[in-house]
Amino acid sequence: MQTANAIRILTIEDDQTTAEEIAAELGAHGYVVDVVSDGRLGLEKACREVYAAITLDRMLPGLDGLNIVTQLRAAGIQTPVLMISALSDVDERVRGLRAGGDDYLTKPFATDEMTARLEVLLRRQKSTQSPEMMVRLQVGDLTMNLIERSVQRAGQSLDLKSTEFRLLEYMMRNSGQVLTRTMIFEAVWNYHFDPYTNLIEVHMMGLRKKINLPGLPAMIRTIRGSGYVLGEA
Amino acid sequence: MTNSLRERWRISTFRLAMLFGVLFTLGNVALLSLIYWQTSSYLVHRIDDSIETMASNFTNLAPAKVAEDVHDALIYDLRRSNLYGLFQSDGTPIVGNMKALPAGVPADGRIHQFAQFSIPPFPSASSQAVQGLARARVQRLSNGNILVIGRDFTQLAEIRSIILNALIVSGAVILFFGLLGGFALSLSPLKRISVIRTTSDRIMQGELSLRLPISGRHDELDMLSTIVNTMLEEIERLLTEVKSVTDTVAHDLRTPLTRLRLMLYRVQQQLPADQSEHQLLDNALDETDTLLARFRALLRISEIENRQRKSGFRIVTPETVLRQLFELFEPLAEDAGVNLSLECTSTATILADPDLLFEALSNLVDNAIKFTPAGGSVRICLAQVDAPLKECVRIDIIDTGCGIPVSERAAVLLRFHRGQPAPSGKEGYGLGLSIVAAVMRLHGFHLLFQDAAIGTHLTIECS
Numbered sequence: 101m102q103t104a105n106a107i108r109i110l111t112i113e114d115d116q117t118t119a120e121e122i123a124a125e126l127g128a129h130g131y132v133v134d135v136v137s138d139g140r141l142g143l144e145k146a147c148r149e150v151y152a153a154i155t156l157d158r159m160l161p162g163l164d165g166l167n168i169v170t171q172l173r174a175a176g177i178q179t180p181v182l183m184i185s186a187l188s189d190v191d192e193r194v195r196g197l198r199a200g201g202d203d204y205l206t207k208p209f210a211t212d213e214m215t216a217r218l219e220v221l222l223r224r225q226k227s228t229q230s231p232e233m234m235v236r237l238q239v240g241d242l243t244m245n246l247i248e249r250s251v252q253r254a255g256q257s258l259d260l261k262s263t264e265f266r267l268l269e270y271m272m273r274n275s276g277q278v279l280t281r282t283m284i285f286e287a288v289w290n291y292h293f294d295p296y297t298n299l300i301e302v303h304m305m306g307l308r309k310k311i312n313l314p315g316l317p318a319m320i321r322t323i324r325g326s327g328y329v330l331g332e333a
Numbered sequence: 334m335t336n337s338l339r340e341r342w343r344i345s346t347f348r349l350a351m352l353f354g355v356l357f358t359l360g361n362v363a364l365l366s367l368i369y370w371q372t373s374s375y376l377v378h379r380i381d382d383s384i385e386t387m388a389s390n391f392t393n394l395a396p397a398k399v400a401e402d403v404h405d406a407l408i409y410d411l412r413r414s415n416l417y418g419l420f421q422s423d424g425t426p427i428v429g430n431m432k433a434l435p436a437g438v439p440a441d442g443r444i445h446q447f448a449q450f451s452i453p454p455f456p457s458a459s460s461q462a463v464q465g466l467a468r469a470r471v472q473r474l475s476n477g478n479i480l481v482i483g484r485d486f487t488q489l490a491e492i493r494s495i496i497l498n499a500l501i502v503s504g505a506v507i508l509f510f511g512l513l514g515g516f517a518l519s520l521s522p523l524k525r526i527s528v529i530r531t532t533s534d535r536i537m538q539g540e541l542s543l544r545l546p547i548s549g550r551h552d553e554l555d556m557l558s559t560i561v562n563t564m565l566e567e568i569e570r571l572l573t574e575v576k577s578v579t580d581t582v583a584h585d586l587r588t589p590l591t592r593l594r595l596m597l598y599r600v601q602q603q604l605p606a607d608q609s610e611h612q613l614l615d616n617a618l619d620e621t622d623t624l625l626a627r628f629r630a631l632l633r634i635s636e637i638e639n640r641q642r643k644s645g646f647r648i649v650t651p652e653t654v655l656r657q658l659f660e661l662f663e664p665l666a667e668d669a670g671v672n673l674s675l676e677c678t679s680t681a682t683i684l685a686d687p688d689l690l691f692e693a694l695s696n697l698v699d700n701a702i703k704f705t706p707a708g709g710s711v712r713i714c715l716a717q718v719d720a721p722l723k724e725c726v727r728i729d730i731i732d733t734g735c736g737i738p739v740s741e742r743a744a745v746l747l748r749f750h751r752g753q754p755a756p757s758g759k760e761g762y763g764l765g766l767s768i769v770a771a772v773m774r775l776h777g778f779h780l781l782f783q784d785a786a787i788g789t790h791l792t793i794e795c796s
Binding site: 121190191207208209210211212262263289291292293294295298299302303305306324 | 587588590591592594595598601626629630633645657660661662664665667668688691692695699
């Protein structure tokens with residue numbers, strides 16, 4: 101399975117079971133995973149070798165996760181880091197992100213959630229900062245003008261509310277990726293609690309109704325148990 | 334000021350000290366009155382005694398001899414403090430140092446007090462007789478003449494009034510210092526009590542590691558504080574134990590549950606969608622999700638309760654939070670056929686953790702929408718409350734749903750504190766409200782159930 105251009109992921113995780121789970125899940129998605137259980141070794145490996153992304157446990161023997169990410173960033177290594185922690189407090193999340201982590205996931209997590217988040221990070225790494233994306237987004241026949249704040253599907257203008265616009269913008273920026281409800285709630289509404297209800301589903305339904313035009317293929321797919329994907333079927 | 338006085342009055346030390354002050358003053362007033370009364374009656378008795386003695390010289394004398402004796406007595410009275418007067422029965426003076434019969438004094442042979450020009454003790458050309466007091470015995474002689482024998486009382490009355498004044502002044506001084514001293518004495522224990530009170534308030538707000546101050550004087554306040562501190566230590570230990578057990582249980586169960594969910598999901602994915610097992614697994618997945626959500630909520634509650642942190646507190650405009658909330662829930666309400674509306678009449682700001690406030694409010698709005706049948710309405714209102722001292726804002730959430738019976742409201746509120754899950758019939762009620770309650774407690778806001786004809790009317794008072 102291991103090919104020369106396989107995407108390599110570094111997992112720094114001291115809990116054996118969690119590490120195995122991450123490796124199995126990412127392996128199933130075609131990534132090559134290196135697992136390190138010690139903080140100091142992990143930092144060394146992250147500095148020496150090139151990885152597409154790192155999953156990093158917050159609490160580690162040897163060197164703390166926060167320290168690792170701080171030192172990585174200080175050394176100029178911009179590899180995306182997904183922090184994984186048993187500490188779910190908002191304060192911890194803020195601290196993790198401030199230290200240089202790119203996303204924060206609380207233990208225990210659903211592995212598909214972890215993969216979805218990691219893939220968004222990988223994708224962001226590839227496609228960020230293209231000046232084009234500051235003005236115009238395009239997925240299939242769906243285009244969004246960020247300056248005029250207008251959306252068109254196959255040349256036809258769509259009238260979206262501001263929430264729907266933000267939701268669609270997030271999905272277009274991450275098209276083709278599985279986006280979980282939590283990820284959407286965090287990114288679009290910027291809140292980090294569990295909404296417990298089908299809030300996101302309802303918003304998604306509204307958006308779907310507007311961008312699904314008669315005669316054109318549906319653009320938003322539901323992944324049962326995971327989330328949503330925007331893209332041409 | 335009146336407020337703080339009223340507050341002080343409620344404190345027993347203060348009351349005791351003041352009571353002591355009052356008793357002390359009353360005792361002093363009684364003592365002083367006794368002194369005055371004794372002195373005054375002593376003075377009167379002395380005078381009356383000497384009048385009686387003087388009068389006894391005149392008893393059984395022939396009326397002609399009386400005039401002679403009165404004359405003699407005046408000559409021998411070197412101090413000139415005695416009054417002698419012999420009058421005819423019509424009041425014309427015969428002999429003596431009195432110009433007229435004292436007005437209104439009956440000639441009954443008893444001693445009476447009356448106004449009389451006093452005789453200055455050291456007569457001189459300029460000294461005029463002044464209006465004074467005298468005590469005298471007036472008696473009718475056998476020939477109808479009237480004999481007055483008395484003594485000037487002016488100086489003694491003056492002495493008496495000097496004593497009275499002295500007593501009143503010293504009484505007032507004692508009263509003033511007694512009350513002031515009582516007040517001052519009660520202040521120092523009050524200061525300690527107020528320290529104890531602020532500390533207790535903070536402990537009640539969750540800073541369980543705090544202890545009451547101990548002065549080292551081994552007095553009753555110290556004794557009580559020591560007892561309370563021991564109690565606090567025990568409570569803290571038990572709470573941490575319980576909390577860590579709950580947290581560990583919730584946390585440890587979540588990991589296998591998450592794995593179970595994943596396995597169910599994988600199995601389900603491998604089955605064709607039309608198989609009956611697929612549906613079964615779907616249900617199993619839903620149940621697992623519910624369980625996971627419950628555990629997340631449980632952990633979330635203890636997380637909110639655990640944090641003494643007010644680091645997330647900022648100046649928040651409730652209007653902004655409510656507009657976001659409205660935007661978030663509008664599609665849900667629309668989907669449920671419920672008319673969601675927002676009325677803001679205040680742009681005031683409050684100190685709050687915006688994330689937690691949003692979370693709490695979204696739980697309440699979510700419940701309101703959930704329990705309101707299609708065609709009903711949910712109103713969110715923000716209004717300014719006229720509070721005398723501080724800015725106060727109230728948020729009302731009014732729905733036309735099934736409502737909470739009055740008898741159950743207390744139970745729902747009680748459940749907040751216990752953080753117990755709701756009975757299965759009312760899914761999503763108990764824990765959601767427990768989160769709300771935890772957030773309210775952290776903020777010091779009040780959650781109230783209002784009486785409503787239909788549905789539920791909840792009020793949050795932010796102050």
